[in-house]
Amino acid sequence: MNTELHDRRGFLKQSVLTSLAGLVGTDIVFAENMPKNYVPLALDEGLKGKHADMIVLSDKPWNVETPPHLLNDAVTPIDRMFIRNNGLVPEEKIDPNTWTLTIKGESVKAPKTYKLSDLKSKFKTYTYQLVLECGGNGRSGFVPQTSGNQWDQGAVSCAEWTGVRLKDILNDVGLKEDAVYIGYYGKDLHPSRDASKVVISRGVPIKKALEDETLIAWAVNGQEIPMMHGFPLRLVVGGWPASVSGKWLHTIAVRNKEHDGAKMDGHSYRIPRQPIQPGEKLAETPENYQIIESMPVRSLITSPQSGAMIDFGKTLTIGGHTWAGDLAVKELHVSIDYGATWQKASLQTPKNRLAWQQWSAQIQFPKKGYYEVWARATDSQGASQPMVIPAWNPGGYLNNTCHRIAVKVVG
Numbered sequence: 001m002n003t004e005l006h007d008r009r010g011f012l013k014q015s016v017l018t019s020l021a022g023l024v025g026t027d028i029v030f031a032e033n034m035p036k037n038y039v040p041l042a043l044d045e046g047l048k049g050k051h052a053d054m055i056v057l058s059d060k061p062w063n064v065e066t067p068p069h070l071l072n073d074a075v076t077p078i079d080r081m082f083i084r085n086n087g088l089v090p091e092e093k094i095d096p097n098t099w100t101l102t103i104k105g106e107s108v109k110a111p112k113t114y115k116l117s118d119l120k121s122k123f124k125t126y127t128y129q130l131v132l133e134c135g136g137n138g139r140s141g142f143v144p145q146t147s148g149n150q151w152d153q154g155a156v157s158c159a160e161w162t163g164v165r166l167k168d169i170l171n172d173v174g175l176k177e178d179a180v181y182i183g184y185y186g187k188d189l190h191p192s193r194d195a196s197k198v199v200i201s202r203g204v205p206i207k208k209a210l211e212d213e214t215l216i217a218w219a220v221n222g223q224e225i226p227m228m229h230g231f232p233l234r235l236v237v238g239g240w241p242a243s244v245s246g247k248w249l250h251t252i253a254v255r256n257k258e259h260d261g262a263k264m265d266g267h268s269y270r271i272p273r274q275p276i277q278p279g280e281k282l283a284e285t286p287e288n289y290q291i292i293e294s295m296p297v298r299s300l301i302t303s304p305q306s307g308a309m310i311d312f313g314k315t316l317t318i319g320g321h322t323w324a325g326d327l328a329v330k331e332l333h334v335s336i337d338y339g340a341t342w343q344k345a346s347l348q349t350p351k352n353r354l355a356w357q358q359w360s361a362q363i364q365f366p367k368k369g370y371y372e373v374w375a376r377a378t379d380s381q382g383a384s385q386p387m388v389i390p391a392w393n394p395g396g397y398l399n400n401t402c403h404r405i406a407v408k409v410v411g
């Protein structure tokens, strides 16, 4: 269940105000003046250290989105990383000194358990910039609306993760010939607080698990992973729905069949194998639904912020990031005339495989007035972003439509 903090007009809900008054121990004077999306300090447990302009979609569990203009850095700072929790953050005190990672499952020769210090000392350490994008990024664009967090375009980050390669660990453990999939288990709590229920336990085929960039990470941007992002250990799998990057990681199962953990079934992180009509009901069988793997090509305009005012006659530099799941982005074009004509942007190569790429373009406007700037990326296999909302699906996944911003040219 998502608990929206604000009503439609952007005011804090009465229920929130009441619990807030309870927490603070008195009435909140001038509560009606709190700006939209303002998160009162008394409620900021999950938002510690986050940028004040992050957008809270729900607080139980925490789901927090980043507005595009806050994503302008090549490496996303921690205070701007979106948060997507399916359950409740672990409540027990986590001691990294006693934390262990167990590798087990049908397809290991024998289960093995490592302390965090073993991982750090036994294996070579790697650092990669990796795009983590929620499979539901863009969900709010679908009509009819689907259930789930109504992400706009900001459920994405590209931070610098440090840890060991999962393949080095699996090599050390020893796999059987029949290994085809891995599944993760984390320490978060089911929203019901029923300890016997698993919140989410997803995974990837063994081929993706064994890629160089698939990390068991203990650091992000050079520091300990913050609680909200999986302290003290997390699986990081770039380019695929970020739901496969398990937080608060304690166990990985190596499976001799497709992993059958929580949220691997139904329409969770799956799309219809055949296109369906918007709103159409489709029986949720594996015959009808396929698991989402590599994410589709996408881009963001992170500068300027939508709504920018530009002086007539000045050249506007616009820019942002672009990424394409397992692939690289080949080119990016921008349009200021609703897609009638396109101008090629300059595009950088990624820092490493599965990192996003920076792009920029110089734009001149022919006259004063209102414009929309669109960005459209094309991946290395020739697939481009659609200019309208793509294939509707019951989970509201994979809306990679072009990002656009509004610009006013004045003078």
Ligand SMILES: Nc1nc2c(c(=O)[nH]1)N[C@H]1C(S)=C(S)[C@@H](COP(=O)(O)O)O[C@H]1N2
Residues within 6 Å of the ligand: 081, 082, 083, 084, 085, 086, 087, 132, 133, 134, 135, 157, 185, 186, 187, 188, 199, 200, 228, 229, 230, 241, 242, 243, 244, 245, 246, 247, 248
């Ligand atoms: N243990 C655990 N891992 C998890 C989740 C979760 O709820 N529990 N959410 C997943 C989903 S759906 C996403 S999009 C990413 C979000 O990572 P972030 O919150 O660090 O940005 O974490 C993934 N890993």
Ligand SMILES: [Mo]
Residues within 6 Å of the ligand: 084, 133, 134, 135, 136, 241, 242, 243
């Ligand atoms: Mo997600």
